[in-house]
Amino acid sequence: xxxxxxxxxxxxxxxxxxxxxxxxxxxxxxxxxxxxxxxxxxxxxxxxxxxxxxxxxxxxxxxxxxxxxxxxxxxxxxxxxxxxxxxxxxxxxxxxxxxxxxxxxxxxxxxxxxxxxxxxxxxxxxxxxxxxxxxxxxxxxxxxxxxxxxxxxxxxxxxxxxxxxxxxxxxxxxxxxxxxxxxxxxxxxxxxxxxxxxxxxxxxxxxxxxxxxxxxxxxxxxxxxxxxxxxxxxxxxxxxxxxxxxxxxxxxxxxxxxxxxxxxxxxxxxxxxxxxxxxxxxxxxxxxxxxxxxxxxxxxxxxxxxxxxxxxxxxxxxxxxxxxxxxxxxxxxxxxxxxxxxxxxxxxxxxxxxxxxxxxxxxxxxxxxxxxxxxxxxxxxxxxxxxxxxxxxxxxxxxxxxxxxxxxxxxxxxxxxxxxxxxxxxxxxxxxxxxxxxxxxxxxxxxxxxxxxxxx
Amino acid sequence: xxxxxxxxxxxxxxxxxxxxxxxxxxxxxxxxxxxxxxxxxxxxxxxxxxxxxxxxxxxxxxxxxxxxxxxxxxxxxxxxxxxxxxxxxxxxxxxxxxxxxxxxxxxxxxxxxxxxxxxxxxxxxxxxxxxxxxxxxxxxxxxxxxxxxxxxxxxxxxxxxxxxxxxxxxxxxxxxxxxxxxxxxxxxxxxxxxxxxxxxxxxxxxxxxxxxxxxxxxxxxxxxxxxxxxxxxxxxxxxxxxxxxxxxxxxxxxxxxxxxxxxxxxxxxxxxxxxxxxxxxxxxxxxxxxxxxxxxxxxxxxxxxxxxxxxxxxxxxxxxxxxxxxxxxxxxxxxxxxxxxxxx
Numbered sequence: 001x002x003x004x005x006x007x008x009x010x011x012x013x014x015x016x017x018x019x020x021x022x023x024x025x026x027x028x029x030x031x032x033x034x035x036x037x038x039x040x041x042x043x044x045x046x047x048x049x050x051x052x053x054x055x056x057x058x059x060x061x062x063x064x065x066x067x068x069x070x071x072x073x074x075x076x077x078x079x080x081x082x083x084x085x086x087x088x089x090x091x092x093x094x095x096x097x098x099x100x101x102x103x104x105x106x107x108x109x110x111x112x113x114x115x116x117x118x119x120x121x122x123x124x125x126x127x128x129x130x131x132x133x134x135x136x137x138x139x140x141x142x143x144x145x146x147x148x149x150x151x152x153x154x155x156x157x158x159x160x161x162x163x164x165x166x167x168x169x170x171x172x173x174x175x176x177x178x179x180x181x182x183x184x185x186x187x188x189x190x191x192x193x194x195x196x197x198x199x200x201x202x203x204x205x206x207x208x209x210x211x212x213x214x215x216x217x218x219x220x221x222x223x224x225x226x227x228x229x230x231x232x233x234x235x236x237x238x239x240x241x242x243x244x245x246x247x248x249x250x251x252x253x254x255x256x257x258x259x260x261x262x263x264x265x266x267x268x269x270x271x272x273x274x275x276x277x278x279x280x281x282x283x284x285x286x287x288x289x290x291x292x293x294x295x296x297x298x299x300x301x302x303x304x305x306x307x308x309x310x311x312x313x314x315x316x317x318x319x320x321x322x323x324x325x326x327x328x329x330x331x332x333x334x335x336x337x338x339x340x341x342x343x344x345x346x347x348x349x350x351x352x353x354x355x356x357x358x359x360x361x362x363x364x365x366x367x368x369x370x371x372x373x374x375x376x377x378x379x380x381x382x383x384x385x386x387x388x389x390x391x392x393x394x395x396x397x398x399x400x401x402x403x404x405x406x407x408x409x410x411x412x413x414x415x416x417x418x419x420x421x422x423x424x425x426x427x428x429x430x431x432x433x434x435x436x437x438x439x440x441x442x443x444x445x446x447x448x449x450x451x452x453x454x455x456x
Numbered sequence: 457x458x459x460x461x462x463x464x465x466x467x468x469x470x471x472x473x474x475x476x477x478x479x480x481x482x483x484x485x486x487x488x489x490x491x492x493x494x495x496x497x498x499x500x501x502x503x504x505x506x507x508x509x510x511x512x513x514x515x516x517x518x519x520x521x522x523x524x525x526x527x528x529x530x531x532x533x534x535x536x537x538x539x540x541x542x543x544x545x546x547x548x549x550x551x552x553x554x555x556x557x558x559x560x561x562x563x564x565x566x567x568x569x570x571x572x573x574x575x576x577x578x579x580x581x582x583x584x585x586x587x588x589x590x591x592x593x594x595x596x597x598x599x600x601x602x603x604x605x606x607x608x609x610x611x612x613x614x615x616x617x618x619x620x621x622x623x624x625x626x627x628x629x630x631x632x633x634x635x636x637x638x639x640x641x642x643x644x645x646x647x648x649x650x651x652x653x654x655x656x657x658x659x660x661x662x663x664x665x666x667x668x669x670x671x672x673x674x675x676x677x678x679x680x681x682x683x684x685x686x687x688x689x690x691x692x693x694x695x696x697x698x699x700x701x702x703x704x705x706x707x708x709x710x711x712x713x714x715x716x717x718x719x720x721x722x723x724x725x726x727x728x729x730x731x732x733x734x735x736x737x738x739x740x741x742x743x744x745x746x747x748x749x750x751x752x753x754x755x756x757x758x759x760x761x762x763x764x765x766x767x768x769x770x771x772x773x774x775x776x777x778x779x780x781x782x783x784x785x786x787x788x789x790x791x792x793x794x795x796x797x798x799x800x
Contacts, residue, residue, distance in 0.1 A: 036544060042730035045539045104756060105781075106615030106726070110646075135781065137654035142647030149646070188756040215615065219541040219730025221757060242614065245699040246735040270614070270644075 005248055006287045008037035009081070013288075016059075016073050027059040041250030042219050043084065047258070051080045078284070085280040086257025091209065091237060091264040093125065097179045098205055101239075102198065102229065103213035105186030108241035110139060112213050112267055113181045114146035115275040116239075120179050121152060128177040130170060131156040132163040132201065135185040135194075143183055150272055153177070164200055182207070189228035202233055209236045212261065214252045216242045222251035226259045237264040240278070244268045323373050323381050323415055368403055369411050375400030384415055464536055465576070465799055469569040472521070472529055519565050526559040541761030543731045546768045553579045577800035583764055587748070587773035587789050590625070590720070591632045597719065598634075598689050605637075605683035607691045607716055609676075611709055611740055612724035614697030617752035617778055619648065621724050622692050623655035625750075625776070627783040630659065634689045639679030640665035641672035641712060642696040652694050659783075662688075672696065672708065673715040680716050693718065700739035710743050722775065724750045725766065727757040737770050746770060752778035755785070763794065 012030045019026055031052045038048045058076050059069075099116075101109045113129055121127045129147050131154065133139035140156045147154035155170040163184070174180050182205065187194035202210070212226065212235045229235055238256045243249055243266040256263050263278040373381060375397045380386050387393045387408070398405045521529075530551045537547035557575045594606040608625075610618045619642070626636045638656050640663055642648040649665050656663035664679035676693045683691045695712060698705035713721065723746045725733055740746055749766055754777040763774055774789040 039538055040544045040731045042732070045535055049535075104728075105620075105753060106617055108615055136651075137658075138647040138651030140647075141650040142645070145646035188753075215726075215729075217613075217726075217729045217732035217736075219728060219733075219759075219762065220539055221541060221728040221759060222730075224758075225728075225756075242699070245613070245701040245732075247732040251730050 005037050005041050005250075008033055009077070010288055013074050013077065016070050016077075019070070022059050022069065022073075024060065027056060030059075031056055038250065041248035042217075042222070042252075043250035043254050044220065044223055044258070047084060047254055051084065054080060081287075082280055082284055084254050084257060085263075085283060086253075086260070087262060088278075088280050089237065089262035089264070090277065093120070093179065094208060095178075096208065098182065098207045099180065099209040099211060100182040100184060100202070100205060100207040100233075101211050101213055102184050102233065102235075103186060104188055104215075104225065105136075107186065107213045107215050108267065109133075109186065109213045110142050110146065110183055111270070112239055112241060112265075112275075113143070113183050114150060114152070115267060115272055116265070117147070117152045117179075117181055118150045118272050119275055121150075125178050126176065127152055127179045127181065128174055129154040130167070130174070130180060130182045132166055133183050133185040134161050134163050134166065139183070139185070163197060164204060167201065167204060189225070189232060195232055198233065210234060211236065211264065212238045214238055214240050214256075215247075216240050216249035216252055216266075217245075217247035218251050220251060222255035223258060226252075226255045226261060230259050230261060235259075235261045237262050239263070239265045239267065241267045244274070323376070323384050323411070365407070365410070368401070368407055371401040372397060372403060372408055372411055384412055387412060465573075466569075468529075468533055468536060469572045471532075472568060472572065519568060520562045521559055521568075523555065523559040526555050530555065537761065537764075539759075541728070541730060541757070541759040541765075543734050543761070543765040543769075545731075545734060546765045549768060550576075550579055550583075550764075573800055577795060577798075580764065580795060580798065580800065581791075584767045584791050584794070585771060585773040586791055587775050589788070590748075590775060591629065591634065593720070594629070594634055594690055603684060603687070605680060605688055605691050606720070607680055607693065607718040608720045608722060609693045609695065609709075609713060609716070609718035609744075610722050610724055611695055611744060611746075612697060613699055613736055614645075616697065616724045616726050618642075618697065618724045619651050619655065619694050620781070621750050621752060621776070621778055621786075622652070622694050623659065624778065624783050624786040626655070626659055626661060626692055628786060629690055630661075635687075636661050636690045636692055637679055637683050637686075637688045638663045639676045639691060639693040641675045641679075641693050643668050643670045643672050643675065644696040648694075648696065662686075673712045676712050676716040691716075700736050706739065706743045709740075713744050720747050721745065722748050722750055723770075724752060725762070727751040727754045727760070727762045727777070729762055731765075733762055733765050734769050737766055741770055741772075746772055748773050748775040750774070750776045750778060751789075754787075755779040760794070760797070763789075 012034055015026065015030050016022070034055070035048055035052050038051070039045065055073065055077060058073055061069075101113055103109050110133070117127045117129050129143060129152055131140045131143040133143075140158055144154055144156055146152075155173065157166045157169060160166045160169070167182075184198065184201070185194065187198065189195060210233050212229050214222065214226070218225070226235070226238070238252075238261050240249055240252045240256075240263055249266070253263060265275050266278050268274045268276065376387075380393065380397075387397070394405050394408050398408055401408075533554075534547050534551055537550065538544060542550070554572075554575055557579075558572060563571050590608075597604065597606045610622055612618050622638065626638060629636055636659075638652055638661055640649045640652045642652070643666065649668065653663050653665065655661075662682070664675060664682055666675050666678075672695060676691075679691050679693065682688070693712070693716065695709055696705075698709065700706065721744045723737055723740050725736060729736070737746065737749070749770065749772060751763060751766070751774060754760075767774060777787045777789055779785045779787055
């Protein structure tokens with residue numbers, strides 16, 4: 001993940017802030033650290049040089065002095081980093097949408113299409129997936145399996161070996177769909193045959209959006225690739241895949257900014273929900289360990305359905321929670337992509353040192369909790385206090401669920417903690433627009449700060 | 457590959473030797489300027505008059521590049537390497553090695569360029585391990601123990617091109633008279649089994665497969681068993697792409713490796729990957745102890761730095777380069793040719 005780069009940038013900021021006097025040596029060492037970190041994140045060499053030159057210049061500018069200068073410098077660092085990431089642009093849905101996906105081999109086009117399809121279908125749009133990858137063996141099967149798994153409509157002709165003909169065949173049927181997502185074969189820009197194919201397709205389809213799919217671990221070749229694809233087709237946006245793991249995406253992200261192709265989404269795993277809208281500011285904020293509550297809230301909203309939310313909200317207001325709710329919460333937590341991913345979005349928790357396997361074992365625990373709860377009577381589920389009063393119930397449940405009694409106690413503890421949290425704080429109101437104001441965010445951040453001390 | 461690198465490295469080496477010339481002239485005009493970074497031995501420092509002869513003399517004289525001087529230039533070389541997709545860590549190590557060889561030594565001016573080039577060549581030659589021929593290895597084993605098949609396990613991150621590479625290698629082996637069976641141990645990704653089955657059909661090879669979600673180690677084990685029973689020479693095991701940070705998935709591939717005891721473990725990586733390739737190979741090597749590397753998508757890449765990065769980190773040979781979609785688009789990695797392409 002991005003921790004290392006974030007750490008270097010944080011350190012650089014600290015160094016600037018704590019320096020009594022910004023002399024050349026200090027500035028040089030800060031600049032060198034920054035350079036290293038950015039280059040290791042695959043950011044284009046020239047961009048790195050440009051950025052660090054600017055920092056140097058500002059730092060050694062003698063017209064500004066003292067505290068003012070430090071603030072100025074930190075601001076410039078942030079602005080420049082933000083500048084590297086380009087402008088924020090959302091993928092806007094219009095009346096009719098024909099979205100074509102292109103990219104190199106193995107960039108993740110087909111998987112991404114399923115994710116995007118699911119993303120828009122969940123938001124109440126009628127989505128169709130069209131498979132025009134006629135070259136790679138089993139590409140069509142892959143799209144079909146993904147579509148079926150996620151209940152998405154698909155149009156695939158298994159016998160046709162010509163992409164254009166396939167498109168023409170399905171065209172009349174596609175009229176009923178609001179969003180049409182088109183999968184194409186992986187290609188690179190030097191292969192004339194494939195370039196010709198896509199040009200012809202492009203003319204016929206007349207897409208409203210042409211999206212380039214790019215892997216996060218791409219190195220210094222990123223710029224050239226994004227440029228060339230842009231030359232052949234009018235790329236309107238980019239999706240960056242494989243943002244999980246150690247890849248920093250610096251190459252892909254900055255290349256897109258440079259070629260003025262906005263990044264719409266980043267994808268972060270193999271599951272269908274592992275996709276995030278890309279927002280430069282949130283990204284930088286997360287990078288610098290300042291958390292990103294806005295995305296967290298958006299994410300929570302996208303995975304929990306309205307009814308459940310209402311129900312939980314009601315119970316929260318009454319200050320009463322059943323064990324079922326604990327599980328429900330824990331489950332939606334794992335469909336958010338697990339604790340590991342959420343960690344980076346919560347302010348203060350991103351830097352907290354939580355042993356890695358602790359988070360993993362937490363997920364295992366949740367799976368066990370489900371079994372435990374299934375072994376309880378409905379009375380016990382509603383009033384977990386019963387278990388504490390009559391401990392023989394605990395051993396009965398333990399036997400039923402095939403776990404040790406200590407595991408049941410830890411579940412009860414978790415329940416108590418959640419209950420207490422709800423009682424202590426006023427329920428976190430999210431106003432009608434769904435936005436949290438700054439104050440509420442701070443409050444929540446504080447609350448989560450306490451979380452750090454929590455023992456799992 | 458290395459289209460631009462060749463030209464640039466020449467310029468860089470030339471620059472060092474030429475820069476020395478400029479220094480000479482400067483030196484003469486401002487004699488008093490003390491610690492010179494380049495010391496021109498045969499030009500006396502207190503020479504008062506300049507003559508045309510002296511200037512020429514300067515050009516053929518010996519120069520010495522001090523450590524400090526080298527650092528100034530090395531920054532440029534470092535950028536050059538990074539620009540060509542060599543990972544930062546590796547670029548630094550290459551430069552340190554070059555520094556040890558060059559800094560503080562005396563060279564004839566006209567030979568500086570050559571010296572640098574020779575030294576750089578030597579370093580890169582040491583980085584890249586001479587690849588072995590898979591075909592020979594297989595033939596060796598099957599002639600030895602008649603019944604035991606040669607087992608090759610492929611690993612790598614998602615979308616690096618494992619399945620396509622397996623098909624290409626299988627085709628290559630087939631042409632060399634080696635019979636193969638493919639194991640569809642990627643039981644996770646949608647349509648992965650269909651993909652390898654289609655390759656099997658085209659190549660006329662048996663594919664051992666179970667259903668999605670099956671234990672990949674079991675599929676691999678079955679394939680090895682099948683090969684033993686039917687006297688097939690070689691088993692190629694396709695595995696699911698996995699992120700090197702997904703611990704449980706790395707454990708899974710460790711298990712596959714334990715169960716089917718491969719003779720050869722190959723890491724499949726992309727030649728366009730940047731610094732992350734280091735993390736990737738390190739984790740896979742740590743879990744599996746990789747024997748060789750295949751770099752795919754080499755046709756897209758004009759930089760070639762990834763080969764140096766992987767070579768340096770793993771100290772294991774690069775066996776093949778994937779250069780396209782068709783079966784014959786695979787090249788046996790030729791160390792000599794690669795270095796030639798670098799312009800060294």
